[in-house]
Amino acid sequence: GENVEQHPSTLSVQEGDSAVIKCTYSDSASNYFPWYKQELGKRPQLIIDIRSNVGEKKDQRIAVTLNKTAKHFSLHITETQPEDSAVYFCAASVGSGGYQKVTFGIGTKLQVIP
Amino acid sequence: DAGITQSPRHKVTETGTPVTLRCHQTENHRYMYWYRQDPGHGLRLIHYSYGVKDTDKGEVSDGYSVSRSKTEDFLLTLESATSSQTSVYFCAITGHENTEAFFGQGTRLTVV
Numbered sequence: 001g002e003n004v005e006q007h008p009s010t011l012s013v014q015e016g017d018s019a020v021i022k023c024t025y026s027d028s029a030s031n032y033f034p035w036y037k038q039e040l041g042k043r044p045q046l047i048i049d050i051r052s053n054v055g056e057k058k059d060q061r062i063a064v065t066l067n068k069t070a071k072h073f074s075l076h077i078t079e080t081q082p083e084d085s086a087v088y089f090c091a092a093s094v095g096s097g098g099y100q101k102v103t104f105g106i107g108t109k110l111q112v113i114p
Numbered sequence: 115d116a117g118i119t120q121s122p123r124h125k126v127t128e129t130g131t132p133v134t135l136r137c138h139q140t141e142n143h144r145y146m147y148w149y150r151q152d153p154g155h156g157l158r159l160i161h162y163s164y165g166v167k168d169t170d171k172g173e174v175s176d177g178y179s180v181s182r183s184k185t186e187d188f189l190l191t192l193e194s195a196t197s198s199q200t201s202v203y204f205c206a207i208t209g210h211e212n213t214e215a216f217f218g219q220g221t222r223l224t225v226v
Contacts, residue, residue, distance in 0.1 A: 001173065006156070032212035043204065043217040044157070051212070089156060095211030100145060102215065103173075106156040 002027040004092050006105025013080050014113050021108045023090035024072040032093040032100075033066060033073050038107075039086045047088075048075070080112045117141050120205050120218035127225055133192040135221050137205030139185075145208045146188040147215070148172075148180065150201040157204065163188055195225045 003026040013019050025033075031052040036044035050057045050064045050073065057064050061080075066073040077084055090105040117140030127133050137146060148160040149172075159172030161180040169180050177199060179191045192199055205218040 009154075034214065036215075043219055045217070046214045049214065093212055100208055100211045100213075101162075102147075102159070104149075104157040106154060 002030060002092055002094065002101070002103040004090060004103045004105045006090050006108060008108060009106065010109045010111070012111045012113060015080060015082060017080055019077045019080055019084070019110055019112075021075045021088055021090065021110075022072060023074070023092075023105050024070075025092040025103075026071065027092065027094060028068075028071065029094050030092040032095060033064070034091050034093065034102075035064060035075050036089045036091065036104075037086045038089065044089060077110075080110075082112050082114050085110055085112045118205065118207055118216055118218045120203075120221050122221060123219060124222045125224070127195050127223070129196060129225055130194050133195050133223065135190045135203055135205075135223070137188040137190070137218055139188075139207050141207060141209065141216070142185060143207040143209045143216075144185075146182065147206040147208075148178070148188070148190045149204045149206060150174065150199075151204060151220075152201050160190065160203075192223075195223075197225050199223065200225045 006023045034049035037047045038044040050066050061078045063076045087107045087109050089107050091102050093102045121136045147162040149157040158174045163169045163182045181189045203221045206215040208215050
C-alpha cells in the first residue's frame with residue numbers, strides 16, 4: 001500500500017519567515033495530493049491541493065510543488081503569521097474504480113513565534 | 115462547513131464494552147471514511163464506504179466494524195473496546211474521487 005513520509009515533525013519559525021514541509025510517497029499511482037491544516041482541538045481542513053498533472057500551485061502565501069519523478073511534494077508558507085501555527089498534514093490519494101484511498105503523513109506541528 | 119456531524123463528541127467507556135460512533139452527513143456524498151488520530155501516527159484509515167451497504171477495510175481495521183444502511187449515516191462499532199482504541203476518531207466525506215475531504219468535529223474516546 002501507499003506510504004507517506006512527512007518531515008519535519010515539528011517546525012518553529014519567526015513571524016515573517018518562510019516555512020517548508022516536505023513529503024514523499026511510494027505509490028506511483030497516487031494522483032492527488034491535498035494538504036490539511038488542523039488547529040488545536042479542531043477538525044482538519046483543506047488548505048491547498050495539487051493533482052499529478054501539475055507541478056506547482058499557489059494560493060496567496062501558500063504554495064505546493066510536486067515532483068512526480070522523485071515522488072515528493074512540498075508545502076511552502078511565506079510571510080508566516082501567528083495564525084499559521086497549527087498541525088499540517090500532507091496526503092497522497094489514489095482515486096480509481098469508484099473509490100478514493102487517502103494516506104496521510106504523520107503531521108508537522110508548526111509554531112510561528114511572534 | 116460541510117454538513118457532517120459526529121456523535122457523541124466525547125465518550126468514556128470501560129474495557130470490554132461495545133461502543134458505536136455515528137457520522138451523519140447532509141451533503142448526499144457517496145464516500146464516507148472513519149479515521150483515528152494518534153500522536154506520531156497522523157490520521158489512519160479504519161474503514162470506508164463507497165455506497166449504501168458497500169464498505170471496505172482500511173489499514174487499521176482490526177477490532178472495528180462499520181455499517182451504512184443509508185447514504186447519510188456511517189456507523190463505527192468497537193465490538194469490545196480495548197485501551198489501545200483510546201483515540202480521537204474523525205469521520206470524513208468526499209463527493210467524488212480525488213476531491214477535498216470534509217471532516218467531522220471528531221470524537222474523543224477514552225477506554226478505561
